[in-house]
Amino acid sequence: MAAKEDPAVTHFREYIRINTMQPNPDYVSCTAWLRIRGEAAGGEVEVVETFPGKPVVVISFPGTRPELGTLLLNSHTDVVPVFPEHWKYEPFSAHKDSEGNIYGRGTQDMKCVGIQYLEAIHRMKKQGKTFTRTIHLTFVPDEEIGGETGMQEFVKMPEFKKLNAAFALDEGYANPTDKFSLFYGERCVWWVMVKCTGQ
Amino acid sequence: EDGQCPWWDAFAKACADENVCLEKTVFPAATDSKYLRIKGIPALGFSPMNHTPILLHDHNEYLNENIFLRGIDIYCTIISGLANV
Numbered sequence: 001m002a003a004k005e006d007p008a009v010t011h012f013r014e015y016i017r018i019n020t021m022q023p024n025p026d027y028v029s030c031t032a033w034l035r036i037r038g039e040a041a042g043g044e045v046e047v048v049e050t051f052p053g054k055p056v057v058v059i060s061f062p063g064t065r066p067e068l069g070t071l072l073l074n075s076h077t078d079v080v081p082v083f084p085e086h087w088k089y090e091p092f093s094a095h096k097d098s099e100g101n102i103y104g105r106g107t108q109d110m111k112c113v114g115i116q117y118l119e120a121i122h123r124m125k126k127q128g129k130t131f132t133r134t135i136h137l138t139f140v141p142d143e144e145i146g147g148e149t150g151m152q153e154f155v156k157m158p159e160f161k162k163l164n165a166a167f168a169l170d171e172g173y174a175n176p177t178d179k180f181s182l183f184y185g186e187r188c189v190w191w192v193m194v195k196c197t198g199q
Numbered sequence: 200e201d202g203q204c205p206w207w208d209a210f211a212k213a214c215a216d217e218n219v220c221l222e223k224t225v226f227p228a229a230t231d232s233k234y235l236r237i238k239g240i241p242a243l244g245f246s247p248m249n250h251t252p253i254l255l256h257d258h259n260e261y262l263n264e265n266i267f268l269r270g271i272d273i274y275c276t277i278i279s280g281l282a283n284v
Contacts, residue, residue: 116271121278155234181222
């Protein structure tokens with residue numbers, strides 16, 4: 001212990017501590033924090049609202065050939081609810097134990113990914129690397145409740161078209177083995193509402 | 200798949216360079232990628248977490264800091280590969 005924490009880990013834990021739990025995610029704090037991190041990484045930050053109070057935070061890093069289709073790195077900012085009584089540590093504390101395990105709602109799904117994109121680009125920019133294609137990071141709301149008020153609406157907006165996305169990355173799953181899971185498609189969504197009236 | 204799509208080739212090469220062994224599969228649930236794919240934008244679902252139990256939506260969801268930091272290394276290679284396609 002007592003070893004100095006990597007700043008990327010510190011940023012990750014800060015992000016976990018912002019309570020973006022459905023059904024009342026704190027998008028105001030989240031957006032303000034992402035703006036600071038995005039600007040610190042040298043990105044251009046723009047906030048687009050799909051609906052009032054539903055912000056999509058876009059952090060852009062222009063490429064050397066901005067006319068080419070862009071790389072879209074997507075993540076969602078909201079997380080699912082918790083039953084705190086079943087947790088070893090407070091779910092929004094980002095508690096780190098002696099083995100370096102960081103506990104918190106959103107550590108896997110998927111605040112890790114959003115901040116990893118940002119930290120990776122920040123590091124490469126500091127190394128002086130440039131990219132041919134423009135990179136856009138999108139931090140979208142409401143994925144966990146189906147995305148109707150988030151990504152589904154955002155892709156219809158002129159602000160989305162303007163991004164000129166040609167290829168995208170989004171979340172996967174953890175893998176307990178030494179391998180990494182990769183999802184190239186997904187099942188068709190067909191949600192059914194079942195109403196049980198009882199006797 | 201290999202050799203058919205420059206995006207896939209760049210992604211696969213970056214993973215090979217990082218010794219990331221992939222288990223390719225179809226997503227068991229639904230996520231925002233579907234809205235992108237409907238718009239004709241190819242998308243891959245990837246979170247660089249191996250040696251990690253699947254705890255999304257569960258109690259005691261956690262991620263080890265070394266897995267997290269390794270993920271940043273992996274993304275450096277992947278992002279630089281994809282952004283230079």
